[in-house]
Amino acid sequence: MKLKFPFSKKTDGSKPEKSKKREWLNALIFALVASALIRGLIFSAYAIPSGSMEGTLLTGDYLFVSKISYGARMPFTPIQNPFLESTITKYQVKTYWDGIKLPYFRLPGFSTLQKGDIVVFNKPEEADPSYDKPVDVRTNLIKRCQATPGDVLTIVNSQVFINGKAAPNAEKAQTSYEVITDGNTINPEIFHDLGIEIVGQSDLSTYTMIIPASHLAEFKGYSYIRKVTPVIDPAGHYDAEIFPHSEKFKWNMDNFGPLTLPKRGMTIFLNDSTMVLYRRAIELYEHNQVEMKGTDILINGKRADHYTFKMNYYWMMGDNRHNSMDSRFWGYVPEDHVIGKAMITWLSIDSAENLLNKVRWNRILKPIR
Incomplete structure (x- = not known):
């Protein structure tokens, strides 16, 4: 039986046709919702703005990045415009509202992040309080994963070693x-x-x-x-720009480590050396209050002689080793900063070429590896 509502118009039983404006509005809303869900949960498109991954990836490459490979990361700041950069630089206008902040949560993925994967992630350097940015609106970067949680990473004369074995170099490094x-x-x-x-x-x-x-x-x-x-920076030469930015560890971009990547559940003893290496993770990424009082180390106001990590951490480097700002400069990448895995180049534009040669046709729909 059909329900009747007061003051409703009588009809002949057929639905009134929707106006053209209403149809277009519904289609637009559906398209926006669908594209936001696809972009947030399945894949996104990104452009390569710099040469840190040359010649694996070129400036002007446009990529599809899979978010389901490692599991889609749920938003930390749910109220934002997903189609714009986090800040419109010219006017310093934020396209998000950080009045609501959600905890880190990731859906199950098809795989785990592996050494050799090319990964898009948020810039860990912007975890510094001076930036005042939630994780998911920090600058997007793309690099190759060199080390995974628990690995011991060493760089000797620009060659990466993982757990004592030379890591394979990228084909076009x-x-x-x-x-x-x-x-x-x-x-x-x-x-x-x-x-x-x-x-x-x-x-x-x-x-x-x-x-x-x-x-x-x-x-x-x-x-x-x-x-x-x-060109190789010799072992023992201290570079203040290189992580952990302390003369206690005289490392540079070509000779670095050994450094153990933090792993969820891994416990370390706290002393002067481990605090230099891991304080950033304990304080900024895992949100603890850290204080040094004489020889005592206080975490959240309590004296501590050890710490157990809550997250996994990764080491990311550009294939263009001497033209890449990467983990050598700002340290390891926490798992909550990982966005997804670069899968395919769908377009590539060479801005230096003339109009007829701008498109790099040999890179269209090219798998990334």
């Missing part, structure tokens, strides 16, 4: 070299064809260049090349 020539001018087309970038020149015959490994032998073979030597 590149780094910088000192190049000495005979002083003659080099045809610029050679740099373009071989993907070589000049980053410095000290005199007419001495350059610093970033050279892809795949073209190194060919470049050395030119008659005007006298010597090509890898």
